[in-house]
Amino acid sequence: MKITVIGVGNMGSAIIKGLNNSAKFTISAMNPVNPRVAKLAQELNFHLVNTTAEVASLKPDIIILTTPAPVTVAVAKELATAIDNKAIIISAAAGISHQELAKVLPNKTIANIIPNTPVEVNAGTIGLALPTDITAEATTTILTVLNSLGDVIELPEDKLDIIGVIGGCGPAFVDVMMDAMSDAAVKHGLDRQTAYQVVASMVKGTGTLAYDSKLAPALLRDQVTSPGGTTIKGVEALEKHGFRYAIIDAVNKANGEQ
Numbered sequence: 001m002k003i004t005v006i007g008v009g010n011m012g013s014a015i016i017k018g019l020n021n022s023a024k025f026t027i028s029a030m031n032p033v034n035p036r037v038a039k040l041a042q043e044l045n046f047h048l049v050n051t052t053a054e055v056a057s058l059k060p061d062i063i064i065l066t067t068p069a070p071v072t073v074a075v076a077k078e079l080a081t082a083i084d085n086k087a088i089i090i091s092a093a094a095g096i097s098h099q100e101l102a103k104v105l106p107n108k109t110i111a112n113i114i115p116n117t118p119v120e121v122n123a124g125t126i127g128l129a130l131p132t133d134i135t136a137e138a139t140t141t142i143l144t145v146l147n148s149l150g151d152v153i154e155l156p157e158d159k160l161d162i163i164g165v166i167g168g169c170g171p172a173f174v175d176v177m178m179d180a181m182s183d184a185a186v187k188h189g190l191d192r193q194t195a196y197q198v199v200a201s202m203v204k205g206t207g208t209l210a211y212d213s214k215l216a217p218a219l220l221r222d223q224v225t226s227p228g229g230t231t232i233k234g235v236e237a238l239e240k241h242g243f244r245y246a247i248i249d250a251v252n253k254a255n256g257e258q
């Protein structure tokens with residue numbers, strides 16, 4: 001399957017790396033000339049182009065839009081005249097609706113996704129909204145690509161924003177916590193690299209346990225807090241400093257609440 005990624009920034013690069021890992025796809029990309037992207041194209045051996053006309057000449061089966069949200073509709077409009085109707089468009093631009101894209105891409109199959117950066121290691125969380133009139137064949141093609149990048153959660157478009165905040169922004173919130181924990185570990189005498197390794201391993205294991213067991217996070221927390229032990233003292237400090245509300249409010253704000 002031939003896939004063209006448009007916009008090779010943080011998200012576009014992560015998608016390309018994830019697709020490249022599965023070695024099942026022929027990858028190309030379009031991005032304004034840039035040494036970082038040219039180097040990545042060499043490293044991962046994908047074809048780099050600069051214009052929508054060149055994209056059209058590659059005849060991709062799928063075009064993934066990972067351009068900055070404010071320019072995405074304009075890029076889609078340029079593509080509309082260049083590509084044929086067989087190419088499926090997958091937009092990862094947060095906040096750009098199916099309707100906005102359909103207006104400039106008439107007669108094209110368009111799916112909206114919100115991926116996250118762990119797609120780079122094929123451990124992504126990908127919210128997917130499909131149009132109601134999509135064919136079974138197009139759905140299969142889209143799922144073949146997205147399933148290779150991680151867990152795909154299909155849902156109505158009006159739920160894509162909140163999935164985008166939890167799945168898409170969530171890694172940054174977890175990274176902030178991991179950074180703070182690493183600093184604390186360094187303060188208490190651990191060297192930085194060991195601190196990063198311990199913190200990442202702990203988050204990976206905690207996520208895997210929650211994912212595999214499907215238990216509520218509160219239950220898993222209770223299993224760690226031994227009576228009169230050390231963890232409950234730390235949990236008390238988190239409550240005292242409003243950690244739980246800080247997380248809830250981070251989600252509120254990222255989801256557009258004033």
Ligand SMILES: NC(=O)C1=CN([C@@H]2O[C@H](COP(=O)(O)OP(=O)(O)OC[C@H]3O[C@@H](n4cnc5c(N)ncnc54)[C@H](O)[C@@H]3O)[C@@H](O)[C@H]2O)C=CC1
Pocket residue numbers: 006007008009010011012030031032034065066067068069071072075092093094095114115116117168169
């Ligand atoms: N970074 C993330 O974790 C996530 C990002 N997204 C979406 O992905 C999109 C890109 O976000 P980031 O990668 O974070 O931004 P970024 O700024 O890292 O990357 C954007 C890339 O698009 C390129 N670009 C700009 N105008 C272009 C054009 N006309 N044609 C082709 N390429 C063009 C830029 O040179 C840059 O390489 C946004 O729409 C965002 O909402 C969605 C979910 C998660």
Ligand SMILES: O=C(O)[C@@H]1CCC=N1
Pocket residue numbers: 094164165168169
């Ligand atoms: O920060 C952003 O706007 C994008 C969307 C989700 C994650 N990153």
